[in-house]
Amino acid sequence: MADTNIASGATYAPTAKAEKVVEPGEFNFAAAFLDHGHIYGQVNGLRDAGGTLKWVYDPDPAKVTAFLEKNPEAQVADSYFQLLEDPAIQLVAAAAVPSERAGVGFQALEAGKDYFTDKSPFTTLEQLATARTKVAETGRRYMVYFSERLHNEGAMKAGALIANGAVGRVLQVVNLAPHRLSKGIRPDWFFQKEKYGGIITDIGSHQFEQFLSYTGAKDATVNFARVANFNNPDTPGLEDFGEASLTADNGASFYCRMDWFTPDGSPVWGDGRTFVVGTEGSIEVRKYMDLARKALDSVVFLVNGEKEQEFQCQGNTGFPFFGELILDCLNRTENAMTQEHAFKAAELSMKAQLLAETQ
Amino acid sequence: MADTNIASGATYAPTAKAEKVVEPGEFNFAAAFLDHGHIYGQVNGLRDAGGTLKWVYDPDPAKVTAFLEKNPEAQVADSYFQLLEDPAIQLVAAAAVPSERAGVGFQALEAGKDYFTDKSPFTTLEQLATARTKVAETGRRYMVYFSERLHNEGAMKAGALIANGAVGRVLQVVNLAPHRLSKGIRPDWFFQKEKYGGIITDIGSHQFEQFLSYTGAKDATVNFARVANFNNPDTPGLEDFGEASLTADNGASFYCRMDWFTPDGSPVWGDGRTFVVGTEGSIEVRKYMDLARKALDSVVFLVNGEKEQEFQCQGNTGFPFFGELILDCLNRTENAMTQEHAFKAAELSMKAQLLAETQ
Numbered sequence: 201m202a203d204t205n206i207a208s209g210a211t212y213a214p215t216a217k218a219e220k221v222v223e224p225g226e227f228n229f230a231a232a233f234l235d236h237g238h239i240y241g242q243v244n245g246l247r248d249a250g251g252t253l254k255w256v257y258d259p260d261p262a263k264v265t266a267f268l269e270k271n272p273e274a275q276v277a278d279s280y281f282q283l284l285e286d287p288a289i290q291l292v293a294a295a296a297v298p299s300e301r302a303g304v305g306f307q308a309l310e311a312g313k314d315y316f317t318d319k320s321p322f323t324t325l326e327q328l329a330t331a332r333t334k335v336a337e338t339g340r341r342y343m344v345y346f347s348e349r350l351h352n353e354g355a356m357k358a359g360a361l362i363a364n365g366a367v368g369r370v371l372q373v374v375n376l377a378p379h380r381l382s383k384g385i386r387p388d389w390f391f392q393k394e395k396y397g398g399i400i401t402d403i404g405s406h407q408f409e410q411f412l413s414y415t416g417a418k419d420a421t422v423n424f425a426r427v428a429n430f431n432n433p434d435t436p437g438l439e440d441f442g443e444a445s446l447t448a449d450n451g452a453s454f455y456c457r458m459d460w461f462t463p464d465g466s467p468v469w470g471d472g473r474t475f476v477v478g479t480e481g482s483i484e485v486r487k488y489m490d491l492a493r494k495a496l497d498s499v500v501f502l503v504n505g506e507k508e509q510e511f512q513c514q515g516n517t518g519f520p521f522f523g524e525l526i527l528d529c530l531n532r533t534e535n536a537m538t539q540e541h542a543f544k545a546a547e548l549s550m551k552a553q554l555l556a557e558t559q
Numbered sequence: 560m561a562d563t564n565i566a567s568g569a570t571y572a573p574t575a576k577a578e579k580v581v582e583p584g585e586f587n588f589a590a591a592f593l594d595h596g597h598i599y600g601q602v603n604g605l606r607d608a609g610g611t612l613k614w615v616y617d618p619d620p621a622k623v624t625a626f627l628e629k630n631p632e633a634q635v636a637d638s639y640f641q642l643l644e645d646p647a648i649q650l651v652a653a654a655a656v657p658s659e660r661a662g663v664g665f666q667a668l669e670a671g672k673d674y675f676t677d678k679s680p681f682t683t684l685e686q687l688a689t690a691r692t693k694v695a696e697t698g699r700r701y702m703v704y705f706s707e708r709l710h711n712e713g714a715m716k717a718g719a720l721i722a723n724g725a726v727g728r729v730l731q732v733v734n735l736a737p738h739r740l741s742k743g744i745r746p747d748w749f750f751q752k753e754k755y756g757g758i759i760t761d762i763g764s765h766q767f768e769q770f771l772s773y774t775g776a777k778d779a780t781v782n783f784a785r786v787a788n789f790n791n792p793d794t795p796g797l798e799d800f801g802e803a804s805l806t807a808d809n810g811a812s813f814y815c816r817m818d819w820f821t822p823d824g825s826p827v828w829g830d831g832r833t834f835v836v837g838t839e840g841s842i843e844v845r846k847y848m849d850l851a852r853k854a855l856d857s858v859v860f861l862v863n864g865e866k867e868q869e870f871q872c873q874g875n876t877g878f879p880f881f882g883e884l885i886l887d888c889l890n891r892t893e894n895a896m897t898q899e900h901a902f903k904a905a906e907l908s909m910k911a912q913l914l915a916e917t918q
Contacts, residue, residue, distance in 0.1 A: 371789050376834060424783035424804050430730050431838045443812055445783050445804055453802055455814055463840045465866040475735060479790045481822045491860045492867035501850045507824040508851035
């Protein structure tokens with residue numbers, strides 16, 4: 201692992217040895233709008249899989265300078281339009297302020313580029329509706345960096361086990377997603393709800409994406425959702441707690457809790473967990489640490505009809521999503537993630553957010 | 560540990576060295592209606608704390624014979640009335656068929672005895688309403704063996720940590736409560752919903768009791784609840800899955816999942832977990848096992864502002880409830896558990912069950 205600051209989720213950017221699915225120059229991408237540190241993970245993932253980082257753009261020169269320290273191969277664009285006009289660019293990776301992500305993406309789609317945004321991809325259902333239209337019109341992809349699955353080896357291993365039938369039919373997924381607030385290093389928009397969209401829209405979109413992925417569901421009903429500012433009266437725009445309960449179209453149950461209460465004594469930014477109950481077995485994922493025992497770590501536990509098993513995933517499982525995404529862009533396939541899956545995860549998170557705000 | 564069959568929850572009966580709060584003969588109790596194996600845990604707890612088991616009664620001689628093998632000191636009563644008529648008896652411990660527990664208890668109360676029933680204490684809100692009246696009329700106690708906290712060392716340790724302010728204000732409790740179905744050893748009533756009351760009434764009452772205990776809440780609103788028979792079509796009266804979301808009167812959040820899907824490969828009947836989020840720290844309880852690492856086990860993890868800590872509770876924490884219960888009965892205090900707390904846990908579980916049945 202390199203370039204990984206495990207203490208802060210805001211700068212958590214995994215990288216790993218990966219099969220390079222293309223030669224240098226065969227898949228060129230740009231990085232633009234560096235507002236969230238996730239852009240580093242997005243770039244790492246694409247580059248690890250063989251992608252070529254050609255351009256970087258941000259209106260803030262300081263962000264560009266910091267980016268170049270870790271990604272010196274990028275050329276600095278003078279404007280977003282400059283990189284959009286480069287016919288060699290296949291995909292734009294971006295981590296803009298959440299409320300701006302749709303607008304940034306629409307420009308990319310209209311310029312004939314695929315788009316790979318940090319989550320959450322939208323902050324309003326109206327943005328999503330427009331995105332569906334734009335994707336249909338342009339034939340381009342609006343993909344999302346759901347890093348809590350796509351860039352987590354335990355989460356990827358759990359998905360592979362489930363796909364292989366290790367737990368039978370999935371009946372329930374529970375996600376517990378604490379995050380470190382790191383209040384001092386957060387930008388202003390982090391505390392402005394109209395900009396980040398609310399905690400379920402934001403962190404929840406990760407969780408809902410995992411739910412859809414592990415259950416194979418295509419849609420779900422939001423049963424209950426709640427948001428709160430429990431303990432941050434000085435930043436009233438911050439929701440420091442959120443929870444939601446869903447029932448999938450295939451009957452599976454989902455519950456998730458999102459919060460900003462990772463204690464300072466935790467060596468990792470969040471002790472994220474996933475629990476999967478199936479007809480034939482159960483899975484637990486300790487995504488980023490093995491509490492009080494080891495950090496960084498990523499471990500999957502499987503209990504089935506015969507025995508308990510523990511899978512050490514850290515450094516072993518890798519991140520196949522990024523190579524699949526590159527190939528999807530080149531071949532116009534949908535192996536990494538379907539467009540509808542990405543949109544549905546965002547849609548459910550925003551619907552749950554809206555329900556929470558009425559309760 | 561002795562007399563503990565960890566593979567089956569139905570016969571899970573912890574015992575531990577405990578401070579004896581009374582001398583032999585100072586607190587005499589009877590065991591009656593042995594329908595659920597929890598009666599063994601109830602007797603162990605009371606005896607470990609110094610109580611004297613004087614009588615046993617069950618209409619089924621086979622159950623009495625089995626009971627005497629582990630509790631040879633008990634005299635066999637010919638009828639329930641015989642032991643109720645003994646003025647030396649302070650308390651009746653019972654684990655009747657759930658739908659019969661209230662009736663058994665009312666007879667005990669009317670005979671001037673305190674009552675200590677296996678959970679769930681009721682199967683209908685009408686039984687609870689009558690119990691409130693009977694308790695007020697007789698001045699006797701209707702106490703409940705919520706074994707998943709009272710007879711679990713990790714759960715007791717977590718409560719002690721919370722009471723000492725280890726996590727600050729409790730914001731949320733999540734309980735995951737898988738149980739082994741052990742279909743072959745279950746009695747007929749286990750599959751008849753009118754007799755066991757539904758999975759939230761039954762297993763859920765444990766979880767709600769922990770929620771009230773850890774949050775200090777006096778009441779709560781049920782936000783959402785669901786029950787299902789996911790995978791047992793041959794026993795349609797069985798609910799093999801249940802979940803519920805609550806908000807406490809002090810704002811705390813609670814979610815729990817109950818199920819009968821512990822895989823056969825698990826060495827323990829259920830990998831029960833509790834997660835507590837507080838303003839100043841977080842707790843995880845691995846109640847009965849350390850998945851894929853150690854069984855039997857009971858471990859508490861605490862992360863606060865300074866560090867991570869792991870507390871090995873198995874064999875260390877003990878079960879102070881039982882001694883406190885004995886002293887409460889003798890001194891007419893409410894240190895072990897208030898009457899209202901026990902009733903409220905049952906009330907919320909039945910309300911959640913009813914809500915689930917309408918959804």
